[in-house]
Amino acid sequence: xxxPWAPRSVDPVDRAHLTGVSRPSPPLYRYAxxxxxxxxxxxxxxxxxxxxxxxxxxxxQHPVCLIVVSNTYARLYGVVPGRSxxxxxxxxxxxxxxxxxxxGRLVLGRSVAELTDRHLDLREVGSLDAEDLVGEIRASMAxxxxxxxxxxxxxxxxxxxxxxxLPVDEPGLLINRVVGWLQEHxxxxxxxxxxxSFAMSERSLQxxxxxxVGLSPKWLIQRRRLHDAVLALKAGTTTLAEVASQLxxxxxxxxxxxxxxxxxxxxxxxxxxxxxxxxxx
Numbered sequence: 001x002x003x004p005w006a007p008r009s010v011d012p013v014d015r016a017h018l019t020g021v022s023r024p025s026p027p028l029y030r031y032a033x034x035x036x037x038x039x040x041x042x043x044x045x046x047x048x049x050x051x052x053x054x055x056x057x058x059x060x061q062h063p064v065c066l067i068v069v070s071n072t073y074a075r076l077y078g079v080v081p082g083r084s085x086x087x088x089x090x091x092x093x094x095x096x097x098x099x100x101x102x103x104g105r106l107v108l109g110r111s112v113a114e115l116t117d118r119h120l121d122l123r124e125v126g127s128l129d130a131e132d133l134v135g136e137i138r139a140s141m142a143x144x145x146x147x148x149x150x151x152x153x154x155x156x157x158x159x160x161x162x163x164x165x166l167p168v169d170e171p172g173l174l175i176n177r178v179v180g181w182l183q184e185h186x187x188x189x190x191x192x193x194x195x196x197s198f199a200m201s202e203r204s205l206q207x208x209x210x211x212x213v214g215l216s217p218k219w220l221i222q223r224r225r226l227h228d229a230v231l232a233l234k235a236g237t238t239t240l241a242e243v244a245s246q247l248x249x250x251x252x253x254x255x256x257x258x259x260x261x262x263x264x265x266x267x268x269x270x271x272x273x274x275x276x277x278x279x280x281x
Contacts, residue, residue, distance in 0.1 A: 078115025
């Protein structure tokens with residue numbers, strides 16, 4: 001049996017969480033996976049909240065499945081193509097696992113396409129010993145959900161179940177590379193460019209992304225563009241026209257349309273809700 005380890009805190013650039021002055025995030029702890037789990041887990045995140053009024057948290061989900069165990073529920077989430085939201089109330093906590101693009105199919109045991117925009121109760125996922133897993137996590141977090149030792153014990157329980165899916169299969173490693181490459185190449189705007197870079201046909205790329213992410217290569221590109229937009233707007237150091245140009249839009253109107261369609265607000269509204277000290281003229 002694995003022994004609890006001291007989790008390593010990480011502070012990744014937050015491209016997905018639609019936070020702002022009017023939408024603050026609760027205290028949030030982020031941890032890297034152990035080295036052996038790097039092909040399966042991007043990171044763990046643990047929010048802890050105590051709220052007098054309900055707070056809705058919205059994200060533009062990364063192209064991965066999520067395992068979330070809270071004090072009230074335990075679920076496996078598929079990828080949400082639009083904006084995903086959760087309402088936090090009272091006192092609570094959650095232990096979230098952001099899987100890699102490869103891992104959702106391995107955990108589910110079949111294509112994650114059927115899980116797009118849906119979630120399953122973790123008890124419906126037979127590969128994770130859900131009853132025991134959820135019990136261990138809740139027992140670890142019960143005394144003090146802010147305690148890093150509690151976080152380490154909860155993560156150890158998760159990793160003990162996830163390591164059974166190692167080694168990751170070749171298509172899984174390939175989709176990890178495809179998504180990572182897209183994040184590193186913001187200039188890419190066409191599916192053909194992605195397929196060519198991996199010596200694949202567009203049809204083969206389509207099948208791979210559908211099986212492992214549940215959506216399309218075109219969606220992957222759009223989601224990366226919107227994540228880049230969120231990052232730029234949070235920084236607040238360029239104009240909206242410059243952001244649109246940097247993202248490869250032909251004009252600001254098209255950028256505004258895409259951003260509003262998915263997030264429910266215009267880029268200007270989101271920018272005005274950011275806490276920045278200087279704004280471009």
